[in-house]
Amino acid sequence: MSFFRGQFANVVEWEEFREDMIFWKWSNKEIKKGSKLIIRPGQDAIFFHNGKIEGIFQNEGEYNIESQIIPFLSTLKGFKFGFNSGMRVEVLFVNTKEFTVRWGTQNPVLLPAPNLPGGMPVRANGTFNFKVNDYVALIDRIAGVKDSYLVEEVKLRITSVLDQLLMKWISKEGKDMFNLQANAFDIARGIREDLDMQVLSTGLTITGFQVMSFNYPQQIQDMINKTASHEMIGNVGKYQQISMTDGMASGNVKGGGAAADMAGMMMGMNIAKDMMKNMESQSPQQGSSGQGTAQETQGEGKKPNFCPNCGAKNEGANFCPQCGQKLG
Template sequence: MSFFRNQFANVVEWEEFRDDMIFWKWSNQEVKKGSKLIIRPGQDAIFINNGKIEGVFEDEGEYKIDSDIIPFLSTLKGFKFGFNSGMRVEVLFVNTKEFTVKWGTQNPILIPTPQLPGGMPIRANGTFHFKVNDYVALIDKVAGIKESYLVEDVKIRLTSVLDQLLMKWISREGKDMFNLQANASDIANGIREDLDMQVIDNGMTITGFQIMSFSYPQEIQDMITKTASHEMIGNLQKYQQVSMTDGIASGKVTGGGAASDMASMMMGMNIANEMMKNMNQGQKEPLASETASTVPSSEGGKKVNFCPNCGAKNEGANFCPNCGYKLSM
C-alpha cells in the first residue's frame, strides 16, 4: 500500500529558480499525501486556495505537506488525505530579492527652455531598484492571471512613463538645463516617488532610483565645454591669445593661408598693444636725470649739477670749470 502512495506523492518546489523572475506558479494544482515542499534561499512559498491566501512560508528548508504545512493553513487544517484523493491548491513561489534594472532613454527628450524654441534634446541613463512587498495585491492584480512574471515585464512598464517623468522633474522649479547633473539627486527622488505609484497596486515598491548621467547633443556639449573654458580662464582676450599660440605651436595654424595670416595679425596687434602700454607707463614716470639735474643752493638759488653749455660735471661752482658758463640760477 505504501508503494502506491509514493506513486502519488510529489515535490512542490521552484526547481529552475531564475534571478530575473519575480514569481513562478507551481503547475500541478493537486498535492498528494506524502508530498513535500522545498523552499530555497531567496524564496517565499504562498499556498492559495480558490484565489485566497491560505498560508505564507518564508523559512528555507524541506517540509512535509501533510504534517508540516497542512496544520498551519488557515482554512484547511482539518483536511484529510485519502488514498486516491489530494488537495487541490496553488503554490506561488515569490522571489524575495531586490531587483536592479538599468534604464536609458531611447530617444532624446525635448525639455522646454527659453534658449531653444524647439526644446533642449537630452538623454539620460541610470538604474532603479524594486521588490515585492504586498503578496495580496500581487496575487490580486498579477499572479491571479499569470503563471510567471519577469523583471523585463516591470521594466517595459516603467520605462514607458520615464520620458514624461524626466520632463516633469527636469522642468520643475527652473532647473539649470546646462548643469542637470548638479540636480540629479532631486530629480531622481521625484521620479522614484512617481514610479512607486505606478507599481504599488501590483504589490511592489520602488526602493531606489538613480540617474547616472545626462547627455546633450554634440553641438550643445561643445558649447558647454567652451563656456566652461572661458569661465576657467576668466579673460576672453587671454583665452584667444593662448588658443592662437597653442595652435601655432602645435602646427595646426601654419602656412600662408587665411588662418595663419589672421594668427600673425592678432599676435602682432597684441604685441603692439603691450608695447604701447609700456611706453605710456614709461612717459608718466619722471626721468632720473631730471630729478637729479639740480640741487638746492645754500644761497636760496639752485646750482646745476651739469653744465647746460658743454655738459661737464659741476661740483657746486658758480661757473663751469670747463667752459666758464655761469651755472648759478
Template sequence: MIMKFIKSQLIEVIEWTDNTTDTMVYRFPVKGNEIKMGAQLTVRESQVAVFVNEGQIADVFEPGRYQLSTENMPVLTKLKAWKYGFNSPFKAEVYFVNTKQFTNQKWGTSNPIMMRDTEFGMIRLRAFGIFAFRVNDASTFLKEIFGTNRVFDTESIVGQLKRSLVSGITDLIGESKIPALDLAMHYNELGEAATDALQPRFSNLGLQLVSLFIENISLPEEVEKVMDKRTSMGVLGNMQQYTQYQAAEAIRDAAQNEGGGLAGAGVGLGAGAGLGQVMAQAMSQNMQVGNNQSQSQPSKPQADTTTCSKCNSQVPREAKFCSSCGNTMVSPKTSCVSCGHELTEGAKFCSDCGSAQELKCSGCGKDLKPNTKFCPECGTKA
C-alpha cells in the first residue's frame, strides 16, 4: 500500500495532447508531485516544453522524445546543484507552449479614423480585417505575458494585440496620404507595410505577426451617398437630354391613361402637343450642337478655298462674302510697282507713294500689267 502511494507521487510520463484550437500555454499538473529522474518527456510538433524552477526559467525542449537526465537538463542541474548522475526524484514546473499559428483573428477600428482627403476634405474611415500570429520565443512569452496561470488561451491576449494593430494601421493610413477613392487598390500593400511596421511590438512579447489582411476600409454613410449620386450622374451622361427623355415618357404615359369623354380626349391632345414641343426642342438643340462642333472642328482647307476670319468656315478664294456668316472677305494682297508697299489687289494707285498701278502703253494705249517691260501688242517699251 505504501509503495503504491509512493509510486503515484512520481511522474514517469510528461506530455500534452492539445484538443483545443486556442490554447497557447498549458501547465503540466505536477504540483505536489515529483518527477522521476529518467521520466519520458514527449514534445510534439508545434510545441515547446519549458521547465521552470522556483519561478526561474531553466531548460527548453524542442519537439522530440526525451529521457530526462542531468545531461539534457543542464540549466536545471546547475540551479539545483545536482551532481552528475543524479537519479533521485525532483520537483519542477513544466509548461507546454503552443507554437502553431493562431489564424483568423479578427481586428477592427472601434472608433473612426480621422483623415484629411484631397477630394472630400476631412473624412472618417473605418477598417477591419484578420491577422495571424504565433509564439516564436517561448521564454520571452512566459516572462512577459503568461505568469503562473494553469492555462492561457488566445482570448487572454488578442484584445491587447488588436489595440496595437489598430493603432499602427491608423498611423500607417494617415501617413500614406492615399486618396480615399484609391484605398481599395492598396489593401495588399498596406497590409504588408503594417506587418513589417508592427513586428517589433509583437517581438517584445515573444510573438510573431505572421500575416495581416485588410478586408475593407469604408467611408461614412453620408460620403457614400454623395459618391452614389455622382456615379449616377456620370452614368446618365447629358442631364438635359435625360430630363427631356423623362418628360417625354411622362407625357406618353399620361396620353395612354384610360379616361372617358372629353377629359380623356383633352389629356391626349395636350400630351401630344407637349410631346411635339419636347421633340422639337431636342432636335433644335441637337442641330445647334452639331453646328457648334462643325465650327469648333473645321475641315482641312482645300487648295482653292480660304478661311473666313470670323467663323473659320471654308469659302471659295474668289468669294467677296462668307456663305456661312456673311462676313466681307479680305481681298488678296499685292505690292506697289514703284515702292513695294503692300496693297489690296485691284488698287489703281499706291496709298503710300501715289504711283498709278495701271499702266498704259505709250504707243498703242493698251492696258499693261504691273512690272511689264514691253507692250505685248506693239512692242513699245513701257
C-alpha cells in the first residue's frame, strides 16, 4: 500500500455493522490516494459519484484505493481523480445475507362466518425471509435519502399489509376457516407472491413466507376440540359417560349440586345395571348348584329306622343306642 507525504490514509469500511442492518452508507468523507477499502464476508461495497453508481465490489478482502480502486473507477465515464487532490465520495455497504423475520397479525382478522355478523376473529403468526437483489432500485428508492436501513423497517412495512393479504388468501377458493392449518402452505404461497410485488420496487425480494399457526378465540377453540373428541370416539353417548366419569374421578363434579346428584344417580344406575347383567348370566349355574346342595342336604338328613349292625330300632338318632353304630 502506497503513502504520499502529507496525506492521511483513510480506511473505508463498515464502521457500524449490525446483524439487523440491511445497508450502511460511508459518506461525506474524503478518499485520498493511499486509503484502503475493507470488505468483510457477507458484504458488498458500492461506490457513488454524483449520485450514480460507479463501481460495485463484491469480493471480500482488503483493497488498495490507489492501485486497485482508482484505476478501475477512472475507466468509467465522468470519473475524475486529481493526482494530489482528494475526492468526496459515498460508499454504500450492503448486507448480502438472507434475513429471517418473525411476524404476527397486529389485530385479529375478521373472517366472514355464518351466524357471526361481525365475522370470526383469527390471529396468525410465522416467519418471512428477504434479501437485497437490485442495487439500482435500492439506491433510487431508499439509499438515496437514508444513511442506513434496518430489518425492523422492512418488518413494519410487511406487517402493515399482512392482515389484508391473510383475509384475501384465506377467503380465496372457500378455505375451511375451522381447519386453516391444513391450507397453510397454499395461503403462505399466495401471500409471498403478493408481498414480493410490494417490495420489488425497493430492491428487495421476499424469498420465503411461512404461516406457523392460526389462533382462534378460546371459545371457538374449545368447540373445535370438543367436536374433534366426539368424532374420535364416534359415539356421543359414550363420550358423555366418559366425560362424567372423568369429572367425578378428578373431583371436578362434587356433591351439593343438582348436576352432581344427577351424575351420581346415573353412575349408580349404570353400576346396578352391570351387576344385574352379571347375576343373570350366572343364575342358571347357581340354581342347579343350589338344587343339588338341597338334595344332598335332604339325603344327608334322612336316618334309617333300624340299625344295620344290630337291628335295634332307631328313633332318628345319629348313633345306634344299642351298639353305637353311626347312622346316616
